[in-house]
Amino acid sequence: MATTTAAITLTSADLLTDALSLSATNTLYKAGTTVGLDQTTGMARAFLTATTVVDIFPQLIEGSIAFENKSSWVYICNKSEDETEFFTVKICENVIGKLYAGDFLWMPWSMRESVNANNHHGDITVAPSVDTGMAIEFTCINEGTEYPTENLVTS
């Protein structure tokens, strides 16, 4: 099995009266086990030139959620260098937050179907704040991904 770790360090000498120096490291395991995650989408980098909402992991198939409640981890980073530019990140059409220039997120992802029955099966989406071009990087490290079947065209 693979061994993948995620570590975070939060530091500040002047946010609080006391110095902030928080560190956490975890090894990425399959849900409820100590078996390491062994699959990933790979790191993607996209340059988006429209403010359109984009499903960054379209391989999640509506109506077939094979990996719901399994262990999946998502990393997203706004690579813009313009401090005013941000990506709005949503899950199931619900805004999680905005990633401004240089910001990243790291979060688990259950791939659960929306409670609002809006046919958004856990989709994670991003939308750039401007259409002049913004770069984003993202990856998912997980137990498995159900890929779409062949897109057959009928005539």
Added chain:
Amino acid sequence: MATTTATITLSSSDLLSDELALSTTATLTTAGTSTGVTQASGLSRKTTSAASAAAIQANVLYRAGDYTANGANKVYIKNTSVIASEFYTVTIDQEEIGRLYAGDWMFTPWNATSGTKQVFTVTIAGDWLAGETWTFDGITATSADATEANFAALIHTLNYPNWTTTYGGSGVAVVFTARYASDATEVVYATADATLVTTDGTAVISAAAVGSASESDITIRPSVHTAMTYETMLIHQ
């Protein structure tokens, strides 16, 4: 201004054929600026438990209404359990984000999109006498004299667990605003809950408006009723 940085490192020598060695550092600034964020909840730690599995409750970590909407807020949550099968389910506005198993942590931006808070106005009128009372939200206001404006001012000075008040400094009207956004029914609750003990005074509730539910409260729910502990911190503007 404060300088706060967050660094993430993802590493693996055997997940892929090529080594994974990602490191990203973000300086936490207020939305759309290069000014550092200056507020934080502080790192907190809480152990959850319940009498039985059926009694497990979700914990509200952060209520959107307490923070700046659309701000560059950042949430850190860690499950400190050491039992691999134990997890916290993290949700935002009822939508499940994911599960934090033992040792897992997450760090995300947070939009803190609140709903709207319900409001109503109570107007002190009629003939109130010293010693007569108006009770609302478990708090009883006792009129000190027969001047209605004085009674309204006194009602404004009291501390209500679920409501804040606004008073113009004179007059007989006090505006009540719910502390938290929620939808429906509570205006009915507010109207019914106010109790008068007076011979000829009135405290008419008017201008009541329902609110709407928060869109991004963050809650976590433990997987087991036995003790589990989480740590969390909110850095916000």
